[in-house]
Amino acid sequence: MSPLELPVIDTAEKAEVMARLDEVFDPELDQSVTSMGFIESVRIEDRVVDVAFRLPTFWCSANFAFLMAVDMKIAIEQLDWVGEARIRLVDHFAARKINEGVARSARFDEVFAGEATTDLSEIRKLFREKAFLGRQASFLRAMVAERGVEAALALTLGGLRELAHGTGELRPLALRYLTARLVDGGPVTPDAPAFTTLAGDAVTVERYTQHLREIRRVRGAAEANAEMCRIYLEARYAGAQPGTGTTLEGKRHAHG
Amino acid sequence: MFVTPEGEQVLVIDGHIHLWDARPENRRNRYGLTFIESFWGSHVGMTPKDQRWDFDRFCWYGIEGAAKDLFEDGYVDYGIMLPTNLHDFYVNGFNTIQQCAAFKEAYPDKVILNGRFDPRDGQRGLDRLEAEHERWKFKGAKLYTAEWNGVSKGYSLRDDFIAPYMEKCRQLGIKNIHIHKGPTIHPLNKDAFDVHDVDYVATAFPDLNFVIDHCGMPRIDDFCWIAGQEPNVYGGLALIPSFIHARPKYFAQMMADLLFFLGPDRLIFGSDYGITSPKWIVEQFMAYQFPDELAQEAGTQLTMEVKRKILGLNAAKLYDIQVDPIFQLQVSSKEDEGELTHPVVAGGIDVAA
Numbered sequence: 001m002s003p004l005e006l007p008v009i010d011t012a013e014k015a016e017v018m019a020r021l022d023e024v025f026d027p028e029l030d031q032s033v034t035s036m037g038f039i040e041s042v043r044i045e046d047r048v049v050d051v052a053f054r055l056p057t058f059w060c061s062a063n064f065a066f067l068m069a070v071d072m073k074i075a076i077e078q079l080d081w082v083g084e085a086r087i088r089l090v091d092h093f094a095a096r097k098i099n100e101g102v103a104r105s106a107r108f109d110e111v112f113a114g115e116a117t118t119d120l121s122e123i124r125k126l127f128r129e130k131a132f133l134g135r136q137a138s139f140l141r142a143m144v145a146e147r148g149v150e151a152a153l154a155l156t157l158g159g160l161r162e163l164a165h166g167t168g169e170l171r172p173l174a175l176r177y178l179t180a181r182l183v184d185g186g187p188v189t190p191d192a193p194a195f196t197t198l199a200g201d202a203v204t205v206e207r208y209t210q211h212l213r214e215i216r217r218v219r220g221a222a223e224a225n226a227e228m229c230r231i232y233l234e235a236r237y238a239g240a241q242p243g244t245g246t247t248l249e250g251k252r253h254a255h256g
Numbered sequence: 257m258f259v260t261p262e263g264e265q266v267l268v269i270d271g272h273i274h275l276w277d278a279r280p281e282n283r284r285n286r287y288g289l290t291f292i293e294s295f296w297g298s299h300v301g302m303t304p305k306d307q308r309w310d311f312d313r314f315c316w317y318g319i320e321g322a323a324k325d326l327f328e329d330g331y332v333d334y335g336i337m338l339p340t341n342l343h344d345f346y347v348n349g350f351n352t353i354q355q356c357a358a359f360k361e362a363y364p365d366k367v368i369l370n371g372r373f374d375p376r377d378g379q380r381g382l383d384r385l386e387a388e389h390e391r392w393k394f395k396g397a398k399l400y401t402a403e404w405n406g407v408s409k410g411y412s413l414r415d416d417f418i419a420p421y422m423e424k425c426r427q428l429g430i431k432n433i434h435i436h437k438g439p440t441i442h443p444l445n446k447d448a449f450d451v452h453d454v455d456y457v458a459t460a461f462p463d464l465n466f467v468i469d470h471c472g473m474p475r476i477d478d479f480c481w482i483a484g485q486e487p488n489v490y491g492g493l494a495l496i497p498s499f500i501h502a503r504p505k506y507f508a509q510m511m512a513d514l515l516f517f518l519g520p521d522r523l524i525f526g527s528d529y530g531i532t533s534p535k536w537i538v539e540q541f542m543a544y545q546f547p548d549e550l551a552q553e554a555g556t557q558l559t560m561e562v563k564r565k566i567l568g569l570n571a572a573k574l575y576d577i578q579v580d581p582i583f584q585l586q587v588s589s590k591e592d593e594g595e596l597t598h599p600v601v602a603g604g605i606d607v608a609a
Contacts, residue, residue, distance in 0.1 A: 028474065057297060058290035061443035093290070094444070115409050115444055123447050130477075213553075217513050221477035224499070224506040228439075228474070231301030231502060232294070 013044050013081070020075040021051070027127040028064050029226040030134055033072065036226070037233055040090060047083030049076050054090050056232035062094040062112070063120055069102040129198055132180040134219035139177040140195060140203075140212065142170055149208055157181065158190030257583075258331040258538050258567070264560065266331075266542065267568030267583035269575075270534050272469060272494035272526025273335040275322055275359045276351040278315040288345040291441065295531055302498040303532045317530055319362050327366055330527070330534035333568065334577060338398040338434055338469070339372040342441070353388060360392070368575055370434065371397040375421040376405050382424050389428045395575050396432030396467075397425060402440040402448040409444050413453035422461045431464055432574050437479065438470025438495060451479045458486040465574055467492045467524055476510060484517035490574070491518055493566070494526030500540045508546060512554035519555075520562040524571050538567070561585050 021042075024033045033039060033053065040052040051072055055065060069087045076085035087102050089095045094112075101111030108120045143152035155163075160181065163174035182188055186200020193202035203211050258266040278292035296314055309317075317325065326332040337359065342350035349355065353371060360369040371394040373385045388394070402410045411417075413435070425433065437451050451472040458466050469492035472479030476496075483489040491514050499507035514523055525541075527534035544558060551557040564585060572579050 057294040059294050059439075059441060059443065061448060063444065063447070093287070093442075112444065114407065126447070213516075217477040217480055220506075220509045220513060221473075221475065224476065224503075224510055225474040227499070227503045227506050232297040235297035235300040 011044070014042055016079055017042050017044070017049055017051070017076055017082075020079060021072060024068060024071045024075050025131075026064065026226075026229075027067050027124060027131075028061070028222070029229060030127075030131040030222050031226050033068055036229065037237075038068070047081060049082055049085045050088065051076065051085065052088045052090055054236075055092060056229045056236060058091060058093055060092065062092075062098065063108060063116070063123055065089055065092060065094065066098050066102070066108050066111070067120055067124060069098055073102055073105075128180075129184060130218050130222065132184040132198065133215040134222050135173075135177040135180045136185075136195065137212070137215040137219040139170070139173040140215070142173050146170065150205055153193075153195055153203055153205060153208065155194040156190060157188055157192045157194050160194040161190075257333055258542055260542060260560075265582050266564055267572065267579060268331045268333050268534070268538060269525065269568040269571040269577070270326060270330070270332045270335045270527050270529060271467070271492055271524040271571045273322070273326065273337055273529040274340065274351045275319065275337065275356050276316075276340075276530065277346065277348065277355060278350065280315075282346050282348055284343075284345055284347050291342070291345050291350075294439075298495075298498075298531050302502050304501050304536055307533065307536050314530065319359050322359060322529070323363060325533045325535070326529060327363070330529075331538045332366070332534055334366055334368055334571075334575075335529070336368045336370060336396070336526075336571065336575070338370055340398070340400070341372065344404070353392070357392065368395065370394055370432075371430065373397060373399070373421060374403065374405055375399070375415070375418050376408055376411055378417065382420060385421070385424060386428065389430065394428070394430050396434055397430050398434045398436065398469075400436045400441070401453070402436070402443060404442045409442065410448055412450075413457040418457060419460070422457065422464060425464060426461070432467055433464055434467045434469055434492060436469045437472040437475070439474070447475075449475045451475050451482060454479075454489060455482045455486055458482075458489050462488055464488065465490060467574070469526070470495045471510070471514060473510075476513065480513050480517040483522070487522075489518075490522045490524055490570070492524050492526055494528040495531075497525065497537050497541055498528065498532055500537060500544060504544075508544075508550055511558070512546065512550045515554040515556055515562070520565050521570060523566045524574070525567045541567070 018034065021039060022032050022034050025031065026033060026036055026038070029036065038053045038055060040054045043050040053068070053072070069089055072087050073085045076082055087099065089098050092098070097111050101108070109116050109118055140152060143155065160174055160178050163170050164178040181194065184198055185196040186192065195203040197203065197211070258268055260266065278288065283289055292315055296311060299314060300308060313321065326335050337356040339353045339356050340351040353369070356369055360367040369392050371385060371388055371392065373381050375381065377384070401413065404410070422433070425431070435454065437449065437454070440448050443449070449472070451468065454466060454468060465488050467490040468479060468483065471491040471493060473495060479491070483491060496507065496510050496514070499510070527537055542563060546554060546558055556562055564583065568583065569579065569585070
């Protein structure tokens with residue numbers, strides 16, 4: 001559970017915006033920006049949506065911050081009643097540059113000309129692939145617990161779809177994995193294997209133990225990072241900041 | 257030295273300590289404040305409530321404060337200092353060799369002072385390293401690949417200006433190269449946390465030891481992979497044992513992965529002092545046991561033998577510290593404590609396939 005209370009959703013529009021933000025992920029952690037407690041406020045005036053977000057530290061990576069800001073803008077502007085989404089990163093070493101850059105839809109290497117030399121497509125791909133493996137690890141573990149190794153590995157993409165849209169307990173994990181599997185891991189025909197390597201090879205019973213260790217390590221790292229971020233974020237909101245330039249105006253926290 | 261309830265004495269070498277100065281008068285700009293605030297977040301988040309400091313002490317604990325926290329209360333027999341300059345943020349630097357040297361001078365038998373260099377400084381940097389080594393006789397040095405330097409926003413260990421520095425270290429007998437691959441100061445470029453350059457330099461310089469501080473966290477998965485293949489790569493644990501209080505589950509997972517891929521002989525304890533004190537970490541670490549399932553995954557339980565290695569014996573080897581026989585492994589302990597055969601060491605599992 002997030003230590004932070006989410007902003008009060010008082011209108012239908014706001015609920016729509018929050019729903020869009022639920023679909024925006026911290027690429028490094030593969031957790032949504034809402035579940036991580038990054039969203040500081042959402043304000044709507046006419047057709048303009050203003051979103052403020054805050055990361056766990058002043059020094060969090062500029063590239064991930066940039067990606068999240070871009071994704072938030074795109075996600076919110078997909079709502080047909082929205083004219084413009086203004087994304088504001090606050091309390092961050094690169095806040096001004098990121099906010100201005102995202103507002104004019106500039107690329108990362110344009111915004112940080114002279115400091116960064118490539119755009120972020122490579123890093124986006126790297127973490128999308130890690131997310132594929134991490135989600136597979138969670139889902140595969142649950143499948144094996146329910147059905148055993150052999151039956152789990154026999155699952156087809158069609159079968160995965162059914163689970164993802166079904167009513168069973170596996171649904172949330174299946175849906176999360178399906179979203180990633182439709183992008184990575186080879187062919188997506190209904191009879192294609194659900195569990196594949198990034199290269200698209202089916203995970204066989206013989207390779208299962210080894211494969212599981214590989215992908216669990218990826219999931220474990222992302223989860224531990226997410227915990228690290230939560231620790232920092234809690235501290236940041238828990239009034240831990242002693243007499244500084246940073247005010248946590250109107251911010252509530254769970255720790256008394 | 258930590259003494260178990262059964263009376264066993266355990267050598268403790270803290271492989272990652274600092275003596276920093278983040279007092280207001282030393283802060284050059286707002287960054288000096290925000291930087292120490294980020295550290296403070298870690299202190300508050302990790303440290304048990306009754307052992308937290310106040311912010312003023314966190315900014316400056318001084319030589320006597322450090323001696324009390326480490327040697328008097330924290331069970332530490334030797335502390336390895338890893339200097340950090342940060343002149344852009346702090347007037348006299350944050351934790352420079354000079355600042356650390358004062359601690360070394362006060363406690364010469366307990367403090368191990370490492371050097372630091374930036375391989376982008378060319379010949380000037382090499383000369384300075386040599387002069388500093390002449391004075392302090394380093395056995396190790398610290399590098400920050402994500403550090404900014406003029407127009408450069410970080411470097412890779414594959415860069416061609418690295419080799420002259422590694423050669424210089426070999427020549428001077430600086431055999432332990434600590435590389436900061438963890439939460440970083442100016443994370444900007446593509447992936448400031450990338451650890452893939454480590455295997456390149458470790459292969460190129462097999463007679464140097466590379467201690468990867470914070471085990472590459474947040475890229476601990478990649479680190480495990482690389483370190484599993486390179487016998488001269490060590491995991492500097494600092495930060496990971498600190499999870500033991502606030503997030504024991506994640507501490508256990510990370511330790512299990514590290515033990516599986518690196519084995520118990522290549523992990524070096526560190527408290528990251530003054531992020532927090534070693535006292536509570538050592539106490540909780542000594543009391544900790546993996547659940548059975550994790551012990552299977554790790555290939556070993558956290559036995560007394562494994563703990564002895566991680567807490568002190570591994571670092572003692574790297575730094576040529578004479579170890580009293582009372583701290584050495586008890587030969588008979590292996591079977592008694594049910595240590596499993598380590599699959600990587602035993603070559604039983606081909607993890608590369």
